[in-house]
Amino acid sequence: MAEVKGLSPDAEIETNTQGGKQSAVGYAFHLLPVNAMFGLAGVLKEGLVKYDRDNWRKISAEEHINHMIGHALGIMAGDTSDDHFGHMLCRAAMAYECQSAGNMWEDGHPPPFLSAKEEPATGQIIPQPSKR
Numbered sequence: 001m002a003e004v005k006g007l008s009p010d011a012e013i014e015t016n017t018q019g020g021k022q023s024a025v026g027y028a029f030h031l032l033p034v035n036a037m038f039g040l041a042g043v044l045k046e047g048l049v050k051y052d053r054d055n056w057r058k059i060s061a062e063e064h065i066n067h068m069i070g071h072a073l074g075i076m077a078g079d080t081s082d083d084h085f086g087h088m089l090c091r092a093a094m095a096y097e098c099q100s101a102g103n104m105w106e107d108g109h110p111p112p113f114l115s116a117k118e119e120p121a122t123g124q125i126i127p128q129p130s131k132r
Helices: 034-051 061-076 084-100
Strands: 013-015 021-023 115-118 125-128
Touching: 034 084, 061 084
Parallel strands: none
Antiparallel strands: 013 021, 115 125
């Protein structure tokens, strides 16, 4: 069975201001933005109906990032035809999960533009071609 860091039964015991004791949680779930979580869950529901449960796991983080950027540009362009904030947030969460699972690049290799060198004279970052 997998263990989630910060949720172990062996976690440190903490005492609250009323003297109540409990396992320390390594996260601040109570600070999650509620409306954003509803937006995220709404987009996930749309995907469940349109594509099937967990279809997004069959898509690389690279592709999720591409769609996330598309939604960000939709917001910047003033497009109101879709919940671009919800979709952008959802695609970011999906990309995070996919990279955590080792499904980062569509063909297993980073795109060429991700390699860069710093120009010593100016400190400027110069994109470098990389081998695929």
